[in-house]
Amino acid sequence: MIPLFSSVTIIGLGLIGSSIARAIRLHMPDVRLSGYDASATVRARAAELSLVDDVAERAGTAVRGSELVILCVPIGAMASVADSFKTDLAANAIVSDVGSSKASVAAILREALPGVHIVPAHPVAGTENSGPDAGFSSLFQGRWCILTPPEGTDSDIVDKMSQFWRGLGANVEIMAAEHHDLVLAVTSHLPHLIAYTIVGTAADMEQVTRGEVIKFSAGGFRDFTRIAASDPTMWRDIFLSNRDAVLEMLQRFTEDLTALQRAIRWGDGTKLFDLFSRTRSIRRSIIEQGQDDAAADFGRRH
Numbered sequence: 001m002i003p004l005f006s007s008v009t010i011i012g013l014g015l016i017g018s019s020i021a022r023a024i025r026l027h028m029p030d031v032r033l034s035g036y037d038a039s040a041t042v043r044a045r046a047a048e049l050s051l052v053d054d055v056a057e058r059a060g061t062a063v064r065g066s067e068l069v070i071l072c073v074p075i076g077a078m079a080s081v082a083d084s085f086k087t088d089l090a091a092n093a094i095v096s097d098v099g100s101s102k103a104s105v106a107a108i109l110r111e112a113l114p115g116v117h118i119v120p121a122h123p124v125a126g127t128e129n130s131g132p133d134a135g136f137s138s139l140f141q142g143r144w145c146i147l148t149p150p151e152g153t154d155s156d157i158v159d160k161m162s163q164f165w166r167g168l169g170a171n172v173e174i175m176a177a178e179h180h181d182l183v184l185a186v187t188s189h190l191p192h193l194i195a196y197t198i199v200g201t202a203a204d205m206e207q208v209t210r211g212e213v214i215k216f217s218a219g220g221f222r223d224f225t226r227i228a229a230s231d232p233t234m235w236r237d238i239f240l241s242n243r244d245a246v247l248e249m250l251q252r253f254t255e256d257l258t259a260l261q262r263a264i265r266w267g268d269g270t271k272l273f274d275l276f277s278r279t280r281s282i283r284r285s286i287i288e289q290g291q292d293d294a295a296a297d298f299g300r301r302h
C-alpha cells in the first residue's frame with residue numbers, strides 16, 4: 001500500500017495522542033513521526049517510550065515539514081496550540097484534532113488557521129486513564145471515528161483522512177459537526193455528567209452512612225466510579241464547549257427522571273418494568289454489534 005502520509009505530527013502525547021502514535025507505528029511503520037507536549041515530564045516519557053521519532057521542544061518545530069498534524073490536547077488548549085505553530089506549517093499540510101466535541105473546535109481551528117486544510121475528527125474510543133503510559137495501539141480497533149469536515153472541504157482530503165483512520169483499525173463515519181455534538185451529548189457527555197453527579201452525591205453522603213458507601217461499593221456504583229475517574233480538565237472543556245447540546249439533552253433527561261420519580265411514588269410497576277425491559281434490549285443490541293468494552297478493558301489491563 002502507498003503510504004498515505006510520509007510524516008505525521010502529534011501534538012499532545014497523552015492517552016489519545018500516544019495511542020495514535022502506537023497504532024501508526026504498528027500499521028504504518030514507514031511514517032516519520034514527530035511529537036510535542038506542553039509538559040516536560042510527558043515529553044521525557046514519550047522519548048523514553050520511543051512513541052515518536054522526534055520529541056520537539058516547541059510545537060512549531062514538531063510540525064515543520066509534516067503532512068498531517070493531529071491535535072490531541074484538551075479542547076480548551078486547541079486555540080493556543082494552533083496559534084503556536086501556524087507560521088511553521090508546511091504548505092498543504094492537513095490539520096486534524098481528536099476533540100470530543102466538534103462544532104466549537106472546528107470554529108477555533110478555522111479562525112486560528114485560515115486557508116489551512118482542516119478535517120476535525122473524533123475517535124469514539126477511550127478509557128478513564130490519561131497520559132502517555134495509558135495509551136495502547138488497539139484502542140481504535142473496531143471503534144468509530146467520526147469525521148466532521150466543514151462544507152467545501154476537498155473530497156480527496158476527506159478520503160485520505162478516512163483511509164488514515166481505517167488504517168488504524170477504526171470504522172469511519174462522516175457527519176456535520178452540529179449533529180455529532182447532539183448525538184455525543186446523549187451517548188457520551190450526559191452519561192459522564194450523571195456519573196460525576198452520582199459519585200459526588202454518594203461522597204457527600206459519607207458522613208450520614210458512616211463510610212459505608214465506599215466500603216460496600218460494588219456493581220452499579222463501582223461502574224459509575226470508573227467513568228467519574230475520567231480526566232477533570234478534559235471533561236470541564238467538553239461541557240463548556242458543547243454547552244447547548246448538553247443542556248438540551250439534560251432537559252430531556254430531567255423530564256424522564258421526573259416521570260420515573262412519579263412512577264415510584266405512585267407504585268406504577270408497569271412503567272418501571274417496561275422501561276427496564278426496553279433498556280435491557282438496547283444493551284443487548286450494542287453487544288451484538290460488537291461495541292462492547294473489549295478495547296477499553298484491554299487498555300485497563302495493559
Ligand SMILES: NC(=O)c1ccc[n+]([C@@H]2O[C@H](COP(=O)([O-])OP(=O)(O)OC[C@H]3O[C@@H](n4cnc5c(N)ncnc54)[C@H](O)[C@@H]3O)[C@@H](O)[C@H]2O)c1
Pocket residue numbers: 011012013014015016017036037038039042072073074075077080081098099100101122123124125126127128129130131132231234238
Ligand atoms: N480520553 C478519552 O476517552 C478521549 C476519547 C476521544 C477523544 N478524546 C479527546 O482527546 C483529547 C486528549 O485527551 P486525552 O484523553 O488524550 O488526554 P490526556 O490528558 O491523556 O493527554 C492530553 C495531553 O495534552 C497535553 N497538553 C495540554 N495542553 C497542551 C498544550 N497547550 N500544548 C501541548 N500539549 C498540551 C497534556 O500535557 C497531555 O499530555 C481531548 O480533546 C479529548 O476530548 C479523549
Ligand SMILES: O=C(O)C(=O)C[C@]1(C(=O)O)C=C[C@@H](O)C=C1
Pocket residue numbers: 099100123124125126127128187188189227230296
Ligand atoms: O470508555 C470510556 O472510558 C469513555 O468514556 C470513552 C468515551 C465515551 O464516552 O465513550 C469518552 C469520551 C470520548 O470522547 C470518547 C469515548
